[in-house]
Amino acid sequence: MEQQVILGALAIGVGFAAAVALFVPFVVVSYRVRGRLSATRLFVWFAALVYFWAIWSYTLLPLPSPETITCAGTNLDPLRFVDDVRGALGPPRATLTDPAVLQLALNVLLFVPLGFFIRLLGNRGIPTAAVVGLCVSAVIETTQLTGVWGLYPCAYRVFDVDDLLMNTLGAVCGSVIAVLIPRERRGIRAHVEAVMPREVTRGRRLLAMLCDGLGVLFAAAVTIALRAGLLYVLDDREAALGETPTTLGMLSACAVWLLLILxxxxxxxxxxxxxRYTGSDLHEPLARALRATAGAVGFGLLMVMPSPGTAAASTFVLVSIIVTLTTEHGRGLPGVASRQDVADARVRANGARAVPSIRRLGETLIRPQSPR
Known part of the structure; x- marks a missing residue:
């Protein structure tokens, strides 16, 4: 039981790290496809990432020591599970607790979430769930059969074609269960909202700030490349472990953000x-420079300042949040500094909607049709 808890914690930890790394792309896709980001969809997306890592954790881990493994066999009979179930038949309680029945049930249940997520997040039905379920199961079984692709001299877990069948059945069942979710929540309807302007809320501005903060921190990952170059190419361990790579990496990220905003x-x-930010009595280049400095660029510059730079950056973030929550439309420090207001980017400067033709098309798609 302790081992299962450790594997579950590992899946949650890696899933969370993957969610953070993919957060900005996910927000971009959500606003382009659905016009917004809902808390429910964000939770489902996070759950899908945790589930993805859980599959690999529970099917391949823990990796045994090469000196202690026992080579496992294979089952190539696709109907062997029928005989196993027949042999387990008896009183209901004994049948349900039989290892063979439990193994089949667990193989089905393990892939139910896969089919569920495929329909809910990908808007794909039973055929896709079956194909993806079969392919994922085949990759797992093949990885086991080959001893993790040659890492071990032989397979340390049994390759079983029945697992392929049960996993695929589980994915199909998950897709069927997802049908119970209302269609509009599964993204099946045409998302006219994706091309229609929406009210600019403070929550939306905070989400933009979070994306900028994560983006700057990840863009500073050039630090890793600098450290690797100093350590493995120039063989300068002292410089590689010093503060210079970190400073250069963060400054590079700030430069990218500044050039993008300018x-x-x-x-x-x-x-x-x-x-987008609109209107100002300042010259546009100056307004943009002030916006950048009062936003992600200012945060990045404070991060590389000598002590107490980190404390100053934390204070900057706190003040930014407070100002965002207390200014109209959440224009925040960038809007205050540049004397600009914030608006939906899908609205033209003259106030006209950017995509009226697409809107009319969407209304046509979702308007109830009169019977012929």
Whole structure:
């Protein structure tokens, strides 16, 4: 039981790390496809990532020591499970607790979430769930059969074609269960909202700020490349472990954000959630520079300052949140500094909607049709 808890914690930890790494792309896709990001869909997406890592954790881990493994056999008879179930038949309680029956049930249940997520997040039905379930199961079984692709001299777990069948059945069952979710929540209807302007809320601005903050931190990952170059190419361990790579990495991220805002008037967070800043009595280049400095660029510069730079950056984040929550439309420090307001990027500067023709098409798609 302790081992299962450890594997579950590992799946949650890795899933959370993957969710953070993919958060900005997920927000971008959500706003382009659905026009918004809902808390429910975000939770389902996180659950799908945890589930993905849980599959690999529970089917391949823990990896045994090569000196202690016992080579496992194979089952190539696709109907062997029928004989196993027949042999387990008896009183209901004894049948349900029989290892062979439990193994079949667990193989089905393990892949039910896969079919569920495929329909809910990917808007794909039973055929896709069956194909994906079969392919994922085949990769897992083949990985076991080959001893993790040659890492071990032989397979340490049994390759079983019955597992392929039961896993595929589980994915199909998950897809059927997902049908119970209302169609509009599964993304089946045409998402006219994706191309229609929406009210700019403070929550939306906070989401843009989060995307910018994560983006700057991940863009600073060039630090890893700098450290690797210093350590493995120049063989300068002292420089590789010093502060210079970190400083250069963060400054590079700040430079990217500054050039992006100066060139387009929008940060990564603005692009992700479809926002833009409009109007100012300042010259546009100056307004954009002030916006950048009062936003992600300012945060990054404070992060590389000598002590107490980190404390200053934390204070900057706190003040930014407070100002965002207390200013109209959540324009925050960037809007205050540049004397600009924030608006939906799908609205033209003259106030006209950017995509009226698409709106009319969407209304046609979702308008109830009169019987012929």
């Amino acid at each position: 060139g387009t008037g929008r940060s990564v967070g603005d692009v992700a959630v479809q926002l």
